[in-house]
Amino acid sequence: xxxxxxxxxxxxxxxxxxxxxxxxxxxDFEWVEVDIFAGASRTDEFxxxxxAGQVPVLERADGRTLAQSNAILTYLAxxxxxxxxxxxxxxxxxxxxxxxxxxxxPNIAVRRSQLKFHxxxxxxxxxxxxxxxxxxxxxxxxxLLAREFFVAEQLTLADIALVAYTRxxxxxxxxxxxFPAVQGWxxxxxxxxxxxxAADHAMVG
Amino acid sequence: xxxxxxxxxxxxxxxxxxxxxxxxxxxDFEWVEVDIFAGASRTDEFxxxxxAGQVPVLERADGRTLAQSNAILTYLAxxxxxxxxxxxxxxxxxxxxxxxxxxxxPNIAVRRSQLKFHxxxxxxxxxxxxxxxxxxxxxxxxxLLAREFFVAEQLTLADIALVAYTRxxxxxxxxxxxFPAVQGWxxxxxxxxxxxxAADHAMVG
Numbered sequence: 001x002x003x004x005x006x007x008x009x010x011x012x013x014x015x016x017x018x019x020x021x022x023x024x025x026x027x028d029f030e031w032v033e034v035d036i037f038a039g040a041s042r043t044d045e046f047x048x049x050x051x052a053g054q055v056p057v058l059e060r061a062d063g064r065t066l067a068q069s070n071a072i073l074t075y076l077a078x079x080x081x082x083x084x085x086x087x088x089x090x091x092x093x094x095x096x097x098x099x100x101x102x103x104x105x106p107n108i109a110v111r112r113s114q115l116k117f118h119x120x121x122x123x124x125x126x127x128x129x130x131x132x133x134x135x136x137x138x139x140x141x142x143x144l145l146a147r148e149f150f151v152a153e154q155l156t157l158a159d160i161a162l163v164a165y166t167r168x169x170x171x172x173x174x175x176x177x178x179f180p181a182v183q184g185w186x187x188x189x190x191x192x193x194x195x196x197x198a199a200d201h202a203m204v205g
Numbered sequence: 206x207x208x209x210x211x212x213x214x215x216x217x218x219x220x221x222x223x224x225x226x227x228x229x230x231x232x233d234f235e236w237v238e239v240d241i242f243a244g245a246s247r248t249d250e251f252x253x254x255x256x257a258g259q260v261p262v263l264e265r266a267d268g269r270t271l272a273q274s275n276a277i278l279t280y281l282a283x284x285x286x287x288x289x290x291x292x293x294x295x296x297x298x299x300x301x302x303x304x305x306x307x308x309x310x311p312n313i314a315v316r317r318s319q320l321k322f323h324x325x326x327x328x329x330x331x332x333x334x335x336x337x338x339x340x341x342x343x344x345x346x347x348x349l350l351a352r353e354f355f356v357a358e359q360l361t362l363a364d365i366a367l368v369a370y371t372r373x374x375x376x377x378x379x380x381x382x383x384f385p386a387v388q389g390w391x392x393x394x395x396x397x398x399x400x401x402x403a404a405d406h407a408m409v410g
Contacts, residue, residue: 051347052308066296068303075296091271091280098273101307103257142256 005059006072007032007049011117013109013164014069015056020193021076021160037117070097073157082157089152096150096158099139107133109165112172122173130173137169137179144181148188155192163189167198211277212237212254213261216322218314218369219274220261225398226281226365242322275302278362287362294357301355301363304344312338314370317377327378335378342374342384349386353393360397368394372403 006022006029008015022029034040034055041053050057050067058066058075066072074097077083084090111129114120140162143150150158167186169176176183176199183199190197211227211234213220227234239245239260246258255262255272263271263280271277279302282288289295316334319325345367348355355363372391374381381388381404388404395402 052304052344060293064293066293066300068300068307071296071299071303074299075292078292078296087280087283088265088269088271091276091283094276094279095271095273098276098303098306099257101303102273102311106307106311139257 002061003028003030004061004076005030005032006056007034007046007059008056009034009036012036012055013168014105017069017161017164018056018058018072018076020164020195021073021082021157024160024193025077025080025082027076070101070157070161073097073161077157082155082160084152084154084156086152092151093156093158097161100158100161103132103139104136104162105165107136108169108172108174111174112165112168115173116171133169133172133174134178137166137174137176137182140166140182140185141179144185149185155189159185159189160193163193167195170199207266208233208235209266209281210235210237210264211261212239212251212264214239214241217241217260218373219310222274222366222369223261223263223277223281225369225400226278226287226362229365229398230282230285230287232281275306275362275366278302278366282362287360287365289357289359289361291357297356298361298363302366305363305366308337308344309341309367310370312341313374313377313379316379317370317373320378321376338374338377338379339383342371342379342381342387345371345387345390346384349390354390360394364390364394365398368398372400375404 006018008018008031010016010033019031034046036055040046041055047053049059049065052067054067056069056072058072066075074083084093107129111125111133114125115122147153149155150162163186166182167190176186186199187197211223213223213236215238224236239251241260245251246260252258254264254270257272259272261274261277263277271280279288289298312334316330316338319330320327352358354360355367368391371387372395381391391404392402
């Protein structure tokens with residue numbers, strides 16, 4: 001793979017997933033910080049990269065672009081040990097990637113974003129965000145009770161995608177102390193990726 | 206692949222995607238109808254298959270199970286011409302599969318479900334569902350202005366996943382006459398899959 005450009009924001013879990021994957025695999029890439037809070041993802045220049053106005057975006061040397069964080073991960077990790085070789089294990093990894101975007105991110109990341117970046121008070125938020133986010137963490141807890149990683153007993157894209165917003169879930173008012181297996185898994189994945197322990201912070205909300 | 210069981214409901218686009226893919230590829234499979242409106246996805250037996258209580262679920266002959274419609278598609282179509290051989294085309298296909306579950310299904314399928322299956326009146330629904338659903342159809346319209354199919358100039362899983370709820374979008378109160386390129390594409394994909402033209406029905410809502 002030739003050098004790719006990754007456009008992202010350093011506080012966005014969806015963007016960090018892509019950064020961590022590229023770093024973990026030692027890929028040749030360039031990070032372009034996009035100040036989404038200053039409107040930089042709404043400029044004509046950026047919209048030419050992604051009409052949806054969302055980060056992350058991957059841009060290849062030939063100018064072709066790719067959006068959707070988890071699609072970017074599968075592209076970056078193609079042929080690496082972050083994607084299991086066994087077809088069924090690979091499908092299970094995909095299951096967790098789709099679940100992350102459908103049942104985890106829209107609740108946990110959205111609640112965190114409201115509290116942390118939009119100065120909303122917890123009382124003013126849709127209570128479903130907390131309930132659904134806790135349910136998502138409960139699903140993860142069940143999965144991790146007897147497993148070190150989500151799929152195939154190895155670090156895969158499923159772990160990288162899920163850890164991005166789980167490790168900062170406290171910023172969304174979710175208490176990971178209620179989910180000890182998740183807590184242990186977060187530390188394992190953080191260690192594997194060479195990240196500091198994000199949960200060593202106070203709760204918000 | 207040995208015989209697989211597909212658990213699903215015949216009115217659920219997420220389930221029909223899996224059915225159509227298995228049929229198109231001529232796979233050896235068994236369809237198990239789950240009467241989700243009568244609570245059949247909440248029984249202990251079903252929750253053992255999928256703790257999330259959602260259809261579709263794929264069950265292999267060895268008892269292992271797979272959830273998340275688009276993960277099931279990638280498993281069923283592994284190695285077939287429904288997945289482009291080129292890595293970047295494959296990644297673009299994944300981009301649309303993730304986009305479908307994040308920006309299309311939660312608006313278009315949810316609004317259809319509220320109107321068709323839960324007897325809700327259009328006036329009582331979250332107005333964001335209509336606005337976001339129309340925005341999703343607009344994104345598809347732009348993509349299809351100069352293309353026959355979403356990716357790689359061939360029928361792929363991206364088309365099958367996206368057509369499932371787009372062809373019945375009128376049941377959610379979305380008028381496809383406003384999106385002529387989408388309308389033409391729906392007919393192409395329906396033809397390729399051997400389906401009747403679902404849009405030859407009255408609008409709802």
